[in-house]
Amino acid sequence: MAETTDILVEEPILEVRNLQTSFFTEKFEVKAVDGVNFAVPKGKTLGIVGESGSGKSITSLSILRLIKNPGKIKGGEIIFKGENLLDKTESQMRQIRGNEISMIFQEPMTSLNPVYTVGQQISEAFIIHQNMSKKEAMLRSVEMLELVGIPSPKQRVKQYPHELSGGMRQRVMIAMALACDPELLIADEPTTALDVTIQAQILELMEELQDRLGMSTIMITHDLGVVAETCDYVAVMYMGKVVEYATVKDLFKNPKHPYTVGLLNSLPRHDIDLGEEDLTVIQGSVPAPDQIPEGCRFAPRCPFASDICQERLPHLEQSEDGNQIRCWIYTDEWDGDPEVNVNGKRTS
Amino acid sequence: MAKELLKVKDLKQYFPIKGGMLGRTVNHVKAVDGVSFNVYEGETVSVVGESGCGKSTTGRAILRLDEPTSGEVEFDGEDLLALSKKKMRKKRKDLQVIFQDPYASINPRQTVRQILEEALDIQNVVPKAERGKKIAELMETVGLGAHQADRFPHEFSGGQRQRIGIARALSVDPKLIIADEAVSALDVSIQAQVINLMKKLQREFSLTYLFIAHDLGVVRHISDRVIVMYLGKIVEIGDTNSIFDNPQHPYTKALLSAIPVPDPEPEHKKERVILQGDVPSPIDPPTGCRFHTRCPFATDKCKVDVPELRSEDYMKEEHMAACHYQKEIEAGTHTAKY
Amino acid sequence: MFTFIVRRIIQTIPVLIGVTILTFSMMHLIPGDPAQIMAGESASPDQIELMRDRLGLNDPLPVQYFDYIRGVVTGDLGNSIRSGRAVSNEVFLRLRPTIELAVYSTILSVFIGLIAGVFAAVRRGGLADSFVMIVALFGLSLPNFWLGLMLIQYLAIGIDIFGINTGWFAASGWGTWQQQVLPVLTLGTAGAAIIARMTRSSMLEVIDQDYIRTARAKGVKERVVIYRHALKNAMIPVVTVVGLQFGTLLGGAVLTESVFAINGLGRLMVDSIRARDFPIVQGGVLIFALLFVFVNIIVDVLYKFLNKRIDLN
Numbered sequence A: 001m002a003e004t005t006d007i008l009v010e011e012p013i014l015e016v017r018n019l020q021t022s023f024f025t026e027k028f029e030v031k032a033v034d035g036v037n038f039a040v041p042k043g044k045t046l047g048i049v050g051e052s053g054s055g056k057s058i059t060s061l062s063i064l065r066l067i068k069n070p071g072k073i074k075g076g077e078i079i080f081k082g083e084n085l086l087d088k089t090e091s092q093m094r095q096i097r098g099n100e101i102s103m104i105f106q107e108p109m110t111s112l113n114p115v116y117t118v119g120q121q122i123s124e125a126f127i128i129h130q131n132m133s134k135k136e137a138m139l140r141s142v143e144m145l146e147l148v149g150i151p152s153p154k155q156r157v158k159q160y161p162h163e164l165s166g167g168m169r170q171r172v173m174i175a176m177a178l179a180c181d182p183e184l185l186i187a188d189e190p191t192t193a194l195d196v197t198i199q200a201q202i203l204e205l206m207e208e209l210q211d212r213l214g215m216s217t218i219m220i221t222h223d224l225g226v227v228a229e230t231c232d233y234v235a236v237m238y239m240g241k242v243v244e245y246a247t248v249k250d251l252f253k254n255p256k257h258p259y260t261v262g263l264l265n266s267l268p269r270h271d272i273d274l275g276e277e278d279l280t281v282i283q284g285s286v287p288a289p290d291q292i293p294e295g296c297r298f299a300p301r302c303p304f305a306s307d308i309c310q311e312r313l314p315h316l317e318q319s320e321d322g323n324q325i326r327c328w329i330y331t332d333e334w335d336g337d338p339e340v341n342v343n344g345k346r347t348s
Numbered sequence B: 001m002a003k004e005l006l007k008v009k010d011l012k013q014y015f016p017i018k019g020g021m022l023g024r025t026v027n028h029v030k031a032v033d034g035v036s037f038n039v040y041e042g043e044t045v046s047v048v049g050e051s052g053c054g055k056s057t058t059g060r061a062i063l064r065l066d067e068p069t070s071g072e073v074e075f076d077g078e079d080l081l082a083l084s085k086k087k088m089r090k091k092r093k094d095l096q097v098i099f100q101d102p103y104a105s106i107n108p109r110q111t112v113r114q115i116l117e118e119a120l121d122i123q124n125v126v127p128k129a130e131r132g133k134k135i136a137e138l139m140e141t142v143g144l145g146a147h148q149a150d151r152f153p154h155e156f157s158g159g160q161r162q163r164i165g166i167a168r169a170l171s172v173d174p175k176l177i178i179a180d181e182a183v184s185a186l187d188v189s190i191q192a193q194v195i196n197l198m199k200k201l202q203r204e205f206s207l208t209y210l211f212i213a214h215d216l217g218v219v220r221h222i223s224d225r226v227i228v229m230y231l232g233k234i235v236e237i238g239d240t241n242s243i244f245d246n247p248q249h250p251y252t253k254a255l256l257s258a259i260p261v262p263d264p265e266p267e268h269k270k271e272r273v274i275l276q277g278d279v280p281s282p283i284d285p286p287t288g289c290r291f292h293t294r295c296p297f298a299t300d301k302c303k304v305d306v307p308e309l310r311s312e313d314y315m316k317e318e319h320m321a322a323c324h325y326q327k328e329i330e331a332g333t334h335t336a337k338y
Numbered sequence C: 001m002f003t004f005i006v007r008r009i010i011q012t013i014p015v016l017i018g019v020t021i022l023t024f025s026m027m028h029l030i031p032g033d034p035a036q037i038m039a040g041e042s043a044s045p046d047q048i049e050l051m052r053d054r055l056g057l058n059d060p061l062p063v064q065y066f067d068y069i070r071g072v073v074t075g076d077l078g079n080s081i082r083s084g085r086a087v088s089n090e091v092f093l094r095l096r097p098t099i100e101l102a103v104y105s106t107i108l109s110v111f112i113g114l115i116a117g118v119f120a121a122v123r124r125g126g127l128a129d130s131f132v133m134i135v136a137l138f139g140l141s142l143p144n145f146w147l148g149l150m151l152i153q154y155l156a157i158g159i160d161i162f163g164i165n166t167g168w169f170a171a172s173g174w175g176t177w178q179q180q181v182l183p184v185l186t187l188g189t190a191g192a193a194i195i196a197r198m199t200r201s202s203m204l205e206v207i208d209q210d211y212i213r214t215a216r217a218k219g220v221k222e223r224v225v226i227y228r229h230a231l232k233n234a235m236i237p238v239v240t241v242v243g244l245q246f247g248t249l250l251g252g253a254v255l256t257e258s259v260f261a262i263n264g265l266g267r268l269m270v271d272s273i274r275a276r277d278f279p280i281v282q283g284g285v286l287i288f289a290l291l292f293v294f295v296n297i298i299v300d301v302l303y304k305f306l307n308k309r310i311d312l313n
Ligand SMILES: Nc1ncnc2c1ncn2[C@@H]1O[C@H](COP(=O)(O)OP(=O)(O)OP(=O)(O)O)[C@@H](O)[C@H]1O
Pocket: A023, A025, A030, A031, A032, A033, A050, A051, A052, A053, A054, A055, A056, A057, A058, A059, A069, A070, A071, A222, A289
């Protein structure tokens, strides 16, 4: 059985196929991204969820080819609008970065350069990609700040990042990312560092801008709530691999992979009263990078793991509905309990 | 009714701001500005609110890690603020603290055994000969296994380090544990393990928790009662289900409605209140009700009069909120401007 | 900004008082009787007494100090024992070559140090990086006078290579550029090495910052990322080092001036120490200290200017 690489989505703007990115440390190779597949449908939002260290950020940095030493993209394809980004020259990549594909980062506090005004930093995108004069670019920057809902933008462009709150800075980052009307926006945990009330503002803003500008988005997060509210499709990552890819509805209504189920169950919710009941947990923790299990990466923590799981890595398989799953249970080769009900324990 | 273990009354913590030509105190950060609440023995009280609202400062002031500006803190019948520094140090045996980043609060060059030994040493509750056994016990209790005692903190994962922090806090048999964002840095799957552990320990050792957090899902699950803070003041306090199912203060409502729900098609789609603007600075907090700059229900009265915490007849006992219009909003006679 | 500068100047007042107390007490810290020493070994008791009177040594200490301060403020630093001329005159006459030497050396070391540091940082871990750092280590450990002598040997006296004599520069004096090159090189080398190391480590730190990644994600050219986005931030700690370095430089000037026979303040001081001309030494130290304080005010202002995160008020 072959690894699935084509993904059944209509009109993907971006397709990532078998992407592998590793860091070569002194002792061993850290396979941060280990054969990742997903597609982003045009105009839609793909969520990537997973725990810390599962390879979400490295995946997104790989797409823009911003991986630094000792990291290296080892293989795979990143097809953007029909062309493989891994075949492009560095200067062709520069034309794409910040212009056709933009990125917003997790830490608004440190992602802006402290010695330049926000206006200067937004202007730079216009100057690089649209050959504007400094003056024109500054005028457009004011418009961008207005677009992202910053009050008195004329004054704000002249301010330095440290003079703005976290939420404001993230708005500035969004303004900068959207300056050149990108077709794809990668947002790496854009609201993780923010308070919920500010997160709500930013998510609303992003949704509104997506509607208005019609771009596609990759929303990286570890917050399943954010996924449910903002995404159309979701890829769940575990240890550098996608273990489940599904539409948001399917993923939350009918999660299939034992890891996805475990994640959803271990999440305490503010809108559900569990009473004295304990949370259902996933046992153990993510193995160290030098102790990667041979078979299914999740086997040491999986309550359903059977013999085949210890020995062989399951493929990412596609079902008729277009969703994908990397687990032996859903294959003909499954050698465990044939009646197994992964989803049985759900509490909500 | 259980006994009151901790009584905090009108606690204030003002941090001076230096400035001017000569570095005089020009103003104050009013981090905590008149906070009163009780914690009963054996319960978990959570303090929630956005960053900078004074949650940690409240915890630190109770422990006298920073000397509070004014107010009263009574613990187990004793006035903590009246104790000498030395007596307070002894008292800390009964009030332990767990921080968000366990790595920052433990010595990276000590093994877990040494860390626990040191904690036992300071308070001197367990005879020397029995310490080895106690440590093994502690390690098992927090689910680390006694065999891991001779490893260094960096050899553990984040969740395991948090367990070390818990073991250290537990080592001296405290009465109250103040957990400041103790599970905030952990991944969901690990966070669930630590929460379950904390609940189990509470049952076993009849611990009392003051649980400081900003994740309301975690808070709902772990607490008996909840305190909601905004800009250094309590805006609402009550038992967990009342706060979550029947919030009274417009801020609590907005806060709860802002949390994304991990369900793409919820049964009853809630209405989201998106607050405008940022939290104002605690240096010059707004007059009257501190929430009036962002409150969709604010009137001119709110700009002037400070609302007091109070209960209404339809509210559960001990559920209090501090809004001039809480009753009218509930009845639907006072409506939002947007 | 203005209040900051004013405040910064006010803050130097205690430093200045400290400096004057120090220079004042120099007189009293010399072992033995200062009057005896200054009058010379063969002086008669009368002459010594006269000297003591002239120096005001018979007054109580506080009075002596305030007399001294009054002198400093009005520019009267006493008279040279050797020449009898006013110390202020003697010192100011010699000040120019020293300041020029220090300023040129600073410019040289900043220029070379920055380029080498950035170069090494960008090639972190590579051969070029190691090479630059080894050279910097050498530059740091070479004694000033030895470097000066070597430079004189090879570039002033010169040697013949393929019929070309390398004696391009002058070995002594101060005025023409041929005279200035070698002393500036001698004095600037250590500074360049320190600044190169500092710049390198500061750059390495900055290059790993999130905002550098942001710039790259915007499509900024790597060269622009380094010089526009990284260097300006990396400069912030370097500027402080330059200020501190200036003090070392003044010290080094004393030696360098001796090696290259430059008639500067440093040489004047060496000569005066040898001749026990204490008023001159005292005046020289005071001027050095004032220069140092002054340069550090400039550096602080520059620092605030670069570092936007610091609230000026
Ligand atoms: N410079 C590096 N050197 C070595 N390993 C690295 C480096 N950067 C990342 N990694 C490893 O790559 C893996 C994936 O990292 P990545 O940053 O993509 O995680 P993430 O899913 O974004 O996590 P988070 O939720 O914490 O942001 C981790 O195991 C991490 O330790």
